[in-house]
Amino acid sequence: MTDQHILSTLRHELKSIKPKLPDNLPENSHFKNDWQLDSLELVEFVARIEQSFGILIPDEDLPDFISLESTTRYLQNRLTA
Amino acid sequence: MGKLIVIESSCTAVLPYGLEKDTMPEVGAALEALFATQVEPDARGLYLASKNAGELSALRFWSDSQHSGVALANPELFPWTLANAPCGWLARQFRVTGPNYTYTGSAEALREALEQASEDLQSGRVTTAWVIAIDFSKKPRYNTALAAIRLGLRDRPGNARQQLNIVENGSGKLSAAAFLQQIIRDTGAL
Amino acid sequence: MKNAPEPIVITGMGLLSPLGDSVSLLWQRLLAGESAVCNWPDLQEEGYRVSKACRLDDFTAPPLRRGRMLGFTAAREAIRQAGLTLPAETGVFIGSTLGESRAFEQKAEGHRLNLAGYTVESFTAFLRQKFKLSGPQRSIATACAAGNYAIGAAMSALRSGRASVALAGGVEPFSRLALVGFSRSRAMATDRCQPFDQNRSGMLLGEGAAIFVLEKARDALRRGARPLAEVISLGLSCDAHHPTAPEPEGRGMATAMRLALEAGGIGPEAIDWVNAHGSGTRLSDSAEAKAMRHIFGARLPAISGSKGAIGHALGAASALELAICVQGLLHQTVPPTAGHEQADPEAGINCTRNARQQPIQYVLNNAFAFGGINSSLLLRRWEN
DSSP states (O other): OOHHHHHHHHHHHHHHHOTTSOTTOOTTSBTTTTTOOOHHHHHHHHHHHHHHHTOOOOGGGGGGOSBHHHHHHHHHHHHHO | OOOEEEEEEEEEEEEOOOOHHHHHHHHHHHHTGGGOOOSOGGGEEEEEEESSTTHHHHHHHHHHHHHHOGGGOOGGGTTTTSTTHHHHHHHHHHTOOSOEEEEESSHHHHHHHHHHHHHHHHHTSOSEEEEEEEEOOSSTTSOEEEEEEEEEEESSOSSGGGBOOOOSSSOTTOOHHHHHHHHHHHTTOO | OOOOOOOEEEEEEEEEBTTBSSHHHHHHHHHTTOOOOEEOHHHHHTTOSOOEEOOOTTOOOOGGGHHHHHHHHHHHHHHHHHTOOOOTTOEEEEEOSSSOHHHHHHHHTTOOOOGGGGSHHHHHHHHHHHTTOOSOEEEEOOGGGHHHHHHHHHHHHHHHTSOSEEEEEEEEOOOHHHHHHHHHTTOBOSSOOOTTBTTOOOBOBOOEEEEEEEEEHHHHHHTTOOOOEEEEEEEEEEOOSOSSSOOTTOHHHHHHHHHHHHHHTOOGGGEEEEEOOOOOOHHHHHHHHHHHHHHHTTOOOEEEOOHHHHOBOGGGHHHHHHHHHHHHHHHTEEOOOTTOOSBOTTTTOOOOSSOEEOOOSEEEEEEEETTTEEEEEEEEOOOO
C-alpha cells in the first residue's frame, strides 16, 4: 500500500471525526497541539484505522499516533511486517 | 403550594428515517424554539420517553460487528446504542444540566416522564421541564415521530386549557409520541 | 421551613452478583477482598478484545430471558426478606441499560423478534405480572446510573402516596453488545479494574440484579418489620459536556452529591462513607476524585469502590452497590476496594484497602453514566 493511499484514508477518517479539519491537513502537524484532537477523538481515529486496515492496535502503540506522518510510518511498518 | 403545572409551549414534527446520530440534529432543529429560555441550566430538566431509543444503533452496531469481527466493530455507533444517548445529546445541545431521564416503552413511558417532570416542578428541583417523546422509525419507508412540550409552574393558568392533565384513560396502546401529540391536541394546540 | 419528608426504609433486598447469589455471600466475599474477575474462554474464542469479565457462572436462564429472570429471582428474595405479601398497588421501578441485550444481538443477526418485548419495560412488566401488581411503574433507561434512579423514583412514589410499597432496583444481563462498545471506546481494562489506582486502565464488565422492597418507615414498623436502612434523597445532574467523557473538573458529579446532601438537610461533614462510582477509567475516576475533594475538602470520608470486585454491571451497578451500602450500615463496616493498591497521587483518593469497622451514620452511593448523567443517593443507618 502506498503512502498516498494510507494518507488519503487517514485524512478521510479524520474529517469524519472532526469535519472542520482542512482537506489537505499537513503531514507533520500535531493532532493534539495543532488540531486540538482530544484523547477520545484519538481513540475513535485509531478504532477507524483498525477497521479500515483490518489490524488490531494495542494500547501501548497509541503514542505513535501524533501526526499523519508518524501514523503513516506506523501503518507501513505494521502492514509490511 | 398548589401551583399549577402548565404547558408553556409545544412542538410536533415528523422526521425522515435515520439512525439516532443522524436524526438527533434534526430533532434539535425542530426543538430550537421550544428551548429558547433564560432559565438557569441547573434548573432545567429533560424527560424523554421513547419506544426504541438506542435500538436502531444497537442493531446496526451489532450487525456491522458480525461482518467486521467484534474486535474491529465500527466505533462511531457507540454510545448511540445506549437508550439514554439521545437525551444526553439534547442536554448538550440545549445546555440542560438538571435531571436527565430516559424512559423506554409506549404510552406508559410518556406517562412516567410526565409524572417525574411534574414532581420535579412541584418540588422546586427544576423551574422548567421539557417532556419529549421520540419514536424512531425502524424502516426507511416510515417517519420518526417527535412531540415535545415545555412545562412550567403558574399561580393561575392564563388559559385553563394549558393546564397539564395527564388523562388516565384513552391512551390505550398509543406510542409515546402519539400519546403526547394527543395531550397537545387536547390542551389546545399551542 | 419545610416539613421533614416521610422516612422511607428498605425492608428487603435480594441480589445476584458475580460474587454470590445472596447479599450475605456477596458481603462475605467482598470483605475477604475477593474479585470475581476471570478469563472467559467463550469470549476469547468469539474474538473479543477483552475476554475478562465478572459473570454469573451458575445462573442459568433462557438467553433471551436472562434479564427478566435475574430481576425476578432477586425480587423474590427481597420480598421474602421483607416478610410481606405485596399489595396489588405496589409500585415497580426498574432501571437498566437497553433491556435483554441478547435479543438485540439476535435480531441483528437475522432472527425474527419483536424487540418491544425485550426493552427495559419488559423487566418491569415481568415483575408486575409475576407478582400480580398494578401500581405505578417506571422503566428507566439511564445506563450506569439506572439503579439509583429507580430507587429515587420509588422513594418519590412512596412519599407522595402514589404507592404504599415499592419494588425497585437495577437489572443487567451480560451484554456482548456493551462489551464491544466499551472496548471499542478503549474504556476497558485488559487485566483488572483498579478504582482510583495509579495504574488503572479501565473498567471490566459485570452483570446481575439487585431489587429492594421499600416502604414508609411507619408502615414497616406497624407491621413489625425490621428496617435495614433509610433512603434519604437522590441528587441528580447532567454534565451536558460530552457523549462519553465526564466534565473533567467533576462539577456535575459534585452537584449531584451536593443536591443529595441539601435534600437530606445535612452537610458534607456528616458523611462517613462514599461508595464511589469508581469505574477504573482514567477520566471518570479523575473527575470523581475532583468532585469529592470539592465537596469534602481536606476531610475526606472513607471511600470505597466495588467495581474491582464485581465489575461494572451497568444498569444494575448502583443497585448492587446499594446493597453493599446497606450491609455496610448494618455492620458498621466499610468494605475493602479490590484492585486499589497504589493511590493515584493526582487523584489523591485513598480507598479502603481492608475492611474498616467504624461508626457509619450516613453513606453516599455515587453512580455516573455515559451521556454525562450523575446521581448520588444518600442513605442513613436505621436506628429505632
